[in-house]
Amino acid sequence: MRLSIDVTLDYNIDDSAEILLQVEAAAMVDQHLEHQDMRVFSADPIRAVPGEDAIGQRTWARGTGHFRVEYNAIVAIDRASIDFAELPATPLWQLPGDAVPYLMPSRYCESDRFEGFVHAEFGDLTGGALAAAIGKWVQGNLTYKSGSSAGETTALRTFADRRGVCRDYAHLVVALARAGGIPARCVAAYAPGVDPPDFHAVAEVWLDGGWHLIDATGMAACGDLARVAVGRDATDIAFMTVFGTAWMNHQKVVVKRLD
Structure with missing residues (x-):
């Protein structure tokens, strides 16, 4: 591509x-x-x-x-398309040092507020199976709507409103993944087919020794994304x-x- x-x-x-x-x-x-x-x-x-x-x-x-x-x-x-749903979870004590910060809550991704929901909604799922289920849940439960959020909108607000733009989808995926013990970060990217055409934001999760992209908006496949920057949330990737x-x-x- x-x-x-x-x-x-x-x-x-x-x-x-x-x-x-x-x-x-x-x-x-x-x-x-x-x-x-x-x-x-x-x-x-x-x-x-x-x-x-x-x-x-x-x-x-x-x-x-x-x-x-x-x-x-x-x-x-x-970039090969990988079915990461089959990938195992990485024990937290085996995580590399640069992945550890992406387990923690951040300004726009209040993962500590979602731990109860993740346990109740996804049960005993871990690793790739949990990450895939989170991406599917966010895509199925949010409505993409331009102008529905603002610069201060956090994952918790998006969860309550059930609507947002690409950065809101990414924030919610990241927050839920971190709440489930999966390091996750936000990614600024370019992708064809984004509507309206703009800078795009997706999530990336750490599984089985590597980072794997998730676009819960459904607008881009992992092989279509050109990364620009990564970070904890929108603060780092603007x-x-x-x-x-x-x-x-x-x-x-x-x-x-x-x-």
């Missing part, structure tokens, strides 16, 4: 602000960057720093007045974090299959 990615961010910045960008697809074993180019229209220099867990990179920029970013890439994805005030003029995300 090869994806063509075309992104434009066009904003006005009140006065001046530091901006942290995460829009570049990550170079990883299962996704190869055949081409990429990012242009930040700013009078100030930009600076790249590693992303969370050394996946991808963040770019620091300064915006003053009109601020524009253009990014395009071609990404080749070579495509643009403005330390100040910004107003959107225009934003475009176009992702197409090339073969």
Whole structure:
């Protein structure tokens, strides 16, 4: 699978602000960057720093007045589809150190509030069987509705409202998985067929020695996703974090299959 990615961010910045960008697809074993180019229209220099867990990179920029970013890439994805429902659970004491933080509650994924529900709803399921059941439950019990949530919406609120957008689906999958003893993280990604076209958010769970993607919205298969960044929740994977005030003029995300 090869994806063509075309992104434009066009904003006005009140006065001046530091901006942290995460829009570049990550170079990883299962996704190869055949081409990429990012242009930040700013009078100030930009600076790249590693992303969370050394996946991808963040770019620091300064915006003053009109601020524009253009990014395009071609990404080749070579990722086998795995039925992770058959994968065993990893005993917690055998988890690698970098997976342990993804067992813990975070700002948008209050996993400690879901432990009773996970036990009651999913019984004795563990490992891949539990992760698959969680993904199926979230897909079957939430309604995708643009504009139904806000920047402060957490997994607990999404659970109560039973609706949301992709980040809300990802937050709820992550919170439920962590409540069931499975390390889980949020992933910012590009995917074709996302409606409306936008940056996409999915979940990733640690099973049997590796990370496995789950898109509970049902809009993308694991082989169609190009990861941008990973993290505890939306705090870590936002495509643009403005330390100040910004107003959107225009934003475009176009992702197409090339073969």
